[in-house]
Amino acid sequence: MSLVVYLAAFVFGMSSLLVLRRPRTALRKPLTLSTCVAIVLGAMVFVCAAPATLAAVNGLTGVPNFGAPMTYGMLSAYSCAMLVLLVNWRGGPRERVRRMVLRSVTAYGLVVLAIVALFALADAGTERLTDLDTYYANTPFMREMILLYLVGHSAATLVMCAMCLRWAREVTGLLRTGLRLILLGTLLDVVGFQLAKYTAVVARWTGHDLDFLSTHVAPPMASLGAVVCSAGFALPRLVPPARAQWRGLRDHRRLAPLWYLVRSASTAPEPPTDWWQLPQVRLQWREVSIHDALLALAPYFDHRVRERVRDTALAAGRSPYEARLAAEAAMLTDAARRAAAREEPPETDAGYRLHATEVSGTSGLVELAQALNGAVPAATTSNAPSAPSAYDGAARTSMTGSMKEPEEPHVA
Numbered sequence: 001m002s003l004v005v006y007l008a009a010f011v012f013g014m015s016s017l018l019v020l021r022r023p024r025t026a027l028r029k030p031l032t033l034s035t036c037v038a039i040v041l042g043a044m045v046f047v048c049a050a051p052a053t054l055a056a057v058n059g060l061t062g063v064p065n066f067g068a069p070m071t072y073g074m075l076s077a078y079s080c081a082m083l084v085l086l087v088n089w090r091g092g093p094r095e096r097v098r099r100m101v102l103r104s105v106t107a108y109g110l111v112v113l114a115i116v117a118l119f120a121l122a123d124a125g126t127e128r129l130t131d132l133d134t135y136y137a138n139t140p141f142m143r144e145m146i147l148l149y150l151v152g153h154s155a156a157t158l159v160m161c162a163m164c165l166r167w168a169r170e171v172t173g174l175l176r177t178g179l180r181l182i183l184l185g186t187l188l189d190v191v192g193f194q195l196a197k198y199t200a201v202v203a204r205w206t207g208h209d210l211d212f213l214s215t216h217v218a219p220p221m222a223s224l225g226a227v228v229c230s231a232g233f234a235l236p237r238l239v240p241p242a243r244a245q246w247r248g249l250r251d252h253r254r255l256a257p258l259w260y261l262v263r264s265a266s267t268a269p270e271p272p273t274d275w276w277q278l279p280q281v282r283l284q285w286r287e288v289s290i291h292d293a294l295l296a297l298a299p300y301f302d303h304r305v306r307e308r309v310r311d312t313a314l315a316a317g318r319s320p321y322e323a324r325l326a327a328e329a330a331m332l333t334d335a336a337r338r339a340a341a342r343e344e345p346p347e348t349d350a351g352y353r354l355h356a357t358e359v360s361g362t363s364g365l366v367e368l369a370q371a372l373n374g375a376v377p378a379a380t381t382s383n384a385p386s387a388p389s390a391y392d393g394a395a396r397t398s399m400t401g402s403m404k405e406p407e408e409p410h411v412a
Helices: 002-019 030-049 053-063 068-092 094-121 142-168 172-206 211-254 256-265 281-298 303-315 320-340 365-374 375-378 389-400
Strands: none
Touching: 002 030, 002 375, 030 053, 030 068, 030 211, 053 068, 053 365, 068 142, 094 142, 142 172, 172 211, 211 256, 211 281, 211 365, 256 281, 256 320, 281 320, 303 320, 320 365
């Protein structure tokens, strides 16, 4: 039993580490802070509820069942944290949010104090690690303490269900998916944990024995519901950054042909090679270095190369955009060759700007990198007197499979 509960606590707690990516700025963001507090409190509930933890706490304090008010108080604090998280997540006027948070903290603070007071008044001298709720279901003050923590937890989950249902009708996408996961996890808690506990306790009141619901059904269902809830809270916050990092990794790899062509001309600092650098950081370094290299190669641009490839591509029926991209790829390859051979720059207009430098983001650079596959043959024959046929092959090759209409650029 303890192993299962500790595993749930570990999974629950790990989601807080994923959300808390930047601890220094988390304290300035109520949503991030409340998310991490709620997840950590949820993990602590499972740690405290494990029989091994209860036995250790009871032994250290010398008070039989001291772990009970500790666990129930932690569960009440977790219920409050979930409400505070939803209030901060929903947002609204600052005063209204602050007022609702204060009300929740005050109400559940009183519940925790009442749990401690009732335990102090009760006579619970027999240690029970797994069936305390049903064993003491008819004991004065213990009965009220058990009922109080269940009712407090039920009130929080019902409010969460209502808020998630109402809010899910107003939003779409990942936020709606996250709300549905929270709702599913909350319903698992209501049906699998709370209903099982209520049924077992009421059965004791009426002289029946349904303790297995409290000891064997409720704990794993509570663990499952908490894990699903944590996924609902974490999903809308983690998926967008994960997608951005995946795009960064993809674009970093797609820029490789362009980078290998121009890197000898770049004067930018060497990019970091540490394995822990995020893909977007690597992409930003590569993008800056490529732009620096393009500036260094601009004096070597031979516009005769560009015009020949462009005219050949247009004659082949390509669109003006495709023709321009193929022509610029051929001209850049020729410029890189001239710079590597330390040739004199051609006497041409130096004011021309590549399409890749006119668009934001990395989309233009990626398209230029894809077009380079067909630019090498054109560059190697740029000084040949009868070059159009060679450029025709280069233009055709550079446009197969990689020539598309400009994609909507994204900021790296």
